[in-house]
Amino acid sequence: MKLTAATVDKMQPTDKRQEIPDALCTGLYFVVQPTGKKGWQVRYRHGGTHRRMTLGAYPVLSLSEARQRARDALAAASEGRDPAGEVKDAKAAKKPDADRDKLSNVIDLFMKRHASRNRRGDDVLAMFRREIMDKWGDRDIHSITKRDVIDVLDGIVDRGSPVTANRLRAHLNTLFNWAKGRDIIEVNAMDGVRPPAPEKPRNRVLTDDEIRLFWNACDGLGYPFGPIYRLLLLTGQRLREVAEMTWREIDGDTWTLPEARSKNADEHTVPLSQDAQALLAGLPRIGGRYVFTTTGNSPVSGFTRAKERVDKLMAEASDDPIPAFTIHDLRRTAATGMAGLRFPPHVVEAILNHRSGTRRGVAGVYNRHDYADEKRAALDAWARYVTQLVEDEPGNIVRIGGR
Structure with missing residues (x-):
């Protein structure tokens, strides 16, 4: 089938995955998922094995751009190279630097370099895991804003745990100040964030x-x-x-x-x-x-x-x-x-x-x-x-x- 910009745009999803080959670029396929998601894929042989390589999503990647990327990949394969493997290796080479400032990694470093000297370090780590890791763990620490912090603290207060919210605020402030001191971040997202709830001294005694x-x-x-x-x-x-x-x-x-x-x-x-x-x-x-x-x-x-x-x-x-x-x-x-x-x-x-x-x-x-x-x-x-x-x-x- 000769793919055109119009036919690609009008292609509708069905209850099964569709893979439509492009007649003008052998090896290029237009993929339509049952969910409606569309994208491009190129197929080639390397070392006697059939290989597939995802080129990008449609419409971010147009038909003409997909054809050019497919031709580049097929040319590399004809030279005995593995373009999909090269992309994977390139991503792996960048990953350590890319993940360096991921919050979960910053917290690991914080626990090792700073909080491990605190007898309550295990409690701090447990609170981070319980309250923020699912929300922010994979995020770059630079992307976490004051508003993000306030939203999390307000949520903890709303569920009836104001003291926990205050403790988390204090621990996050220590973490961000430590990160600022090590030149990981330039601005502490906790600056200006007040304790979210007043605390009264407890006087509860069992009768x-x-x-x-x-x-x-x-x-x-x-x-x-x-x-x-x-x-x-x-x-x-x-x-x-x-x-x-x-x-x-x-x-x-x-x-x-x-x-x-x-x-x-x-x-x-x-x-x-x-x-x-x-x-x-x-x-x-x-x-x-x-x-x-x-x-x-x-x-x-x-x-x-x-x-x-x-x-x-x-x-x-x-x-x-x-x-x-x-x-x-x-x-x-x-x-x-x-x-x-x-x-x-x-x-x-x-x-x-x-x-x-x-x-x-x-x-x-x-x-x-x-x-x-x-x-x-x-x-x-x-x-x-x-x-x-x-x-x-x-x-x-x-x-x-x-x-």
Whole structure:
């Protein structure tokens, strides 16, 4: 069939792929997909094998231009060359430079050169993967604008996660400033982007009834999340610190958190109450390193779904609605509980491994007492209180804080 500009333009798609050869240029085909997409293709032989090479899309590439490209490819093939292979090799040669500033590659470099020195680097990378990699990962970092950033942050706020939006803004600002300092970009797209939502200090503390519901809900989770959540309530420690606990860190009735895993880079000892010891003694040993693991090679993950299951189990067991709470609120609940049991602030702060308030500044420098005995007494009393709540022994409970 002799193709003309008019016949090509009027060609309509069918339910099957159409390949129409051009009578004036042997080897050139006009391709019409069932979707309506049109394009050009040239066929030739190389090394005794039939080869196909895409020339371009129609109408971006006209009939006359397609014929010329086809003739060039056929001439190269007649010389023993492989034009399709040459195009592929040329693209491969350019790819490293072309991909150099792709956001996913910039983030990899950022994590290696900068964020790896931050103890929370894994959290930063996880947030990038969760919130922006699907949207921007394949984009050149130069193409990301302030409006792009605001759209993403607004979307996170709209789904009900304003704190996450604020954290992502801070991490992106660090990333773009770092990239600017390394001359990857000239302008930080975060300039002028304010925190998308106001933050209020959290003061959520579980009530006695909620503590009972939470503890019982952990039974429904089983290993590893049920024991992790119970240990968080009994010890008042941070989620990552408990979740990444190793058996080597436990020595009898004491858990020693090494500097490398401690948020403030100080070694931290946590006395283990009898209830905490019994909880740990009942756990399976998988792989022999991590206390909470399903593979034996890495700590457990997937806390978002586990928390959703806790919320569901608590709601099913309660006659009244339960206000939302986070796993970090367990830490505040434990601290408030020990304070309500009349243990002084400096002891509670020592348990939480805080460098603030009464353990800050000059006092923190000169007072090196670790309050080991006081911490043990407070954690033992708190564990007894929780146990009495769960076992529903009201006669033995001294109510704290009016709860």
